[in-house]
Amino acid sequence: MAESLPPNPRLLLVDDEENILRSLKRTLRKESYDICTATSGDEALSLLNDQRFDLVISDARMPGIDGPTLLSEIKKKWPWCIRILLTGYADINSTIKAINDGQIYRYISKPWDDEELKLVIRQALAFQYSERRRLALEKLTRKQNKELQALNASLEDKVQARTEELKETADMLDAAYTELKHSYVTATEVFSTLINKRLPANRQPNAKVIALVKAYAEYHQLDEDLSRDLYMAAALYNLGKLSWPDDLFMASSDLLSKEQRLEYLKYPVNSEQLLMALEPLRETARIIRHHQEKWNGYGVPERLEGREIPLGSRILRLAVDFIELQYGLVLERRVSRDNALKLIKRYRDRLYDPEIADGFLEMCIEVAPDVEHEDPDIVALDTLRLTAGMVLARNLYAASGMLLLNEGKELTSMLIDKLVAFEKGEPDGSRYTVYVHRPDEEETERAS
Template structure:
């Protein structure tokens, strides 16, 4: 029979407090050891002594994570985890294995698609960390799926609104039909593009920060433009954009005081936790094959040119090119947002700091090109760029082209950069804006027409 034991403790930020774990092993002493290691954690533990007993427990209750020994009489661990993957694919699977169990481990990876395998004897702290990371990853995936569900719901609401508008303005049916597909098209682009998906997901990360201290969107813009400026290929730019969207993913489990503090003012203990976030972000993305290159960029984006960075103290050109670029963009934006120093640094002084540390923190040649781009192109889209206008929906005109993605208050992507505005699209945005909570109003960044000589209304 399975034995269920609730645990005491405090839930880690970013993971559910009521997570349920199933521990499977035919050796009672191993199960007792696992329960001892996890007794201070907030999770509810259930034990099973065989693969068959574990499947009975899975059929009776919903579990978030299963840890199974590799070698058990009857149904072994890899076979059990493969069956759980088939019936309960949302459940995280971890294999306990001896150093000699290479065949079992390979089978578990191939058939059970396990999250991790842990060698016996295990390190207690490492075991707890792996479980926390697995649950945090599962939690973030559930949040992502909830966002996609919300997007579909709002698409449906848009379609219903289109029907109502067509009844009232029949003479403009064709134009209405074109705008009626606006969010459908945005959603299809979201599904087809990992870049856009990660940009939407990064808006969830930004919810931990005030609206005026959310760096991701500007970092994304910077790395895209700089990638084109120095001639990177499309795949490199795509990976850089995804890394820019998710570079602070490893901070999600932080308490608010650490999340809000400038990095140069951290205490010793806070500093130790801060230095772990690039690796934590990489580990969350490890299970996603299309993001393996993105995960590597994130892992090394806090390395320093002089070899005193983290996590591996890589020096000079040992640091991946994309990671060097991401560090330049992150530091340039976070300096201006007050996330590095106690005070916010204006744009010109941020450029001076990049120059000052060009051969210590940053690749000197890359830094020179980066500053050259900042001066020539001003790609960090804001009110300082004379080619960009900042407008509300009342000032929009047909033919204007968006210079920056537009998001709803909920974080849902409404329109992509480069979208040309039409009269009906403007009307539709105004209708959506009226339905936003707390009187939220849209701010749109648009390219200034060549013949426009008016001052920036912002």
């Protein structure tokens, strides 16, 4: 029990009879208490005003201020002080008054049992000590709760400020990353012009492949990442050709010797290896590596088949073949735009993904992107973009090979209408590409 008591408890014993006080002190002499005595209620109140006591034991019947009244006064002024009443068997009314008004801890009957008295005092002090600790803990808890609330409010403000700071930083990083990705695309297009310096003037397809890939991506609304990787692949797919000898550059792919053919087939892998060290170009490098695979599984370098071929590679293959056929890089002769589209249609399920090939052909028919002629004064147009007064720069043939209009022919509204009607009657749905001389500004102004 000792460890549950306050250190050096102070007791005040109040009784108008000295012998009772001596008897109480004698009973408690071996206890570790600091004991004071008072012979009246007034003296007890005076001591309480000057000193702090943990427990008061008061006799019920005393002249002047009796025990219940004293304990009631102590309850009002020093409520934390434990109050015990000594009473005789006949003092039932005093006991009730002490219980009701003084809210005493216990009452002890005279004559008391020494051991019971000591036990009651110990229990009372232990209870008091426990209550003091509980109250102190409650006070500390309230204080800490207030501090915690203040800290939480401060923390919320700091978190909010930090969150806004992080969001601002994230937005800046996103903007920087977007700018970096855009810079990579721009850099690859610039680098493609350097590749062209190694290629003959009439065999520089990169710019046209880039324009065609962009038109396809916009027409079919490809996602941003795939579009960006495709743009860069279109700019850099020829990178692996830089180490070629001049004679390999000048030969069409269908006329290569066995040794040249082996060297030619390496260029997609060589291009990929030159780009692999650049992390933002990893997917671009992968597209380039597989852009010479064939839908039927007989391509290079890994003989991938069907959808095993990366989507970007399937799209790039179409764009490269369409442009390089017209540049004479595939066959011995240059292939017209219309015939290039026919070859793509013919091989749509052998060389190309049929679904993508159909989308590519649809895009070329609907959008009809021009593949610029070597002569800047010549433009390629579909029939719907022709206007009266334009002059043919090349002979125009039907799908059957029949000559429709001669080079140098000036178009009239009637000729254009007949040409459109004839085009609609082509059995395979072929569309014509008409090469005309670019009208000068004065003629354009007069026409308008």
